[in-house]
Amino acid sequence: MKDADCVDFLQWVLPQLHLRWPGFRKVRRQVCKRIEHRIQELQLPDIQAYRDYLQNTQEEWRVLDGLSRVTISRFYRDKRVFAMLEQEVLPQLAEQAIACGETSLRIWSAGCASGEEPYTLSLLWAFGLHMRFPEIKLHILATDADPYLLQRARDACYAYGSIKNLPDQWIKSAFSHINSNYCLHRQFCTQVEFQQHDVRDGVPDGPFHLVLCRNLVFTYFEAPLQQAFLTHLREAMHPQGVLLLGVHERLPEGENGFSIRSARWGIYEKLLSFQGSGSG
């Protein structure tokens, strides 16, 4: 399939799925390839035939929705953000939790792909902050809409390319090299719970001290879906909760119930005084 044909197709189809074409522009190859496979699977001659097929087959939209997910991730993605989490955000949350007599930090990784992001947090805690805050346990809820990725996450075995940004010492201590894969030792997996969940269906039960919603809602979703997500998210966040977006993402302009903590790294804090619709 020619790239120009795929671009044309995506520009037609994405708004109908309430997704934003600009979010997909640079990373479209992965989605174009999946659509090409689907056309072959259906034994259709070309993308125009697939368009016709979609117009006559309501159930195919659900299939296409599943094909239209960008699933790129890696351990320690945007190192400096994880450094901020380790040096500032997590210690502050842990200190506040201890001051309130809490014994755990609840974290939600939304759109966790194959587990790279929540396991990075688990490693960061184990190798850094656990010694400083031994009384605090980390509970990480990691969700994704894609059941195949979640199975890979539970298996916790990765190609070297996925983990290579991690400090060498962490790789040596936390992974076993098995048949060309690097498999995370079970002790680093136990605090991560994986669940299938579509962020368009609301937000899991909180309260969450920290939410990572990186490279998903604020890149790929249209504005009304972003607003709906934020409304639900506020309700599920701890009063002192922190929201982390991807480094190229920002919350939409206007009052949304969050104040910016770091514009550079896309870090926000829940606003206690917010009285927006449905915010409670």
Ligand SMILES: C[S@@+](CC[C@H](N)C(=O)[O-])C[C@H]1O[C@@H](n2cnc3c(N)ncnc32)[C@H](O)[C@@H]1O
């Ligand atoms: C680009 S990856 C980002 C992974 C990770 N957060 C990171 O920044 O490295 C986006 C992830 O969101 C998932 N996703 C896409 N649409 C979703 C939806 N509606 N609900 C939940 N997860 C979704 C995809 O399956 C994919 O794993």
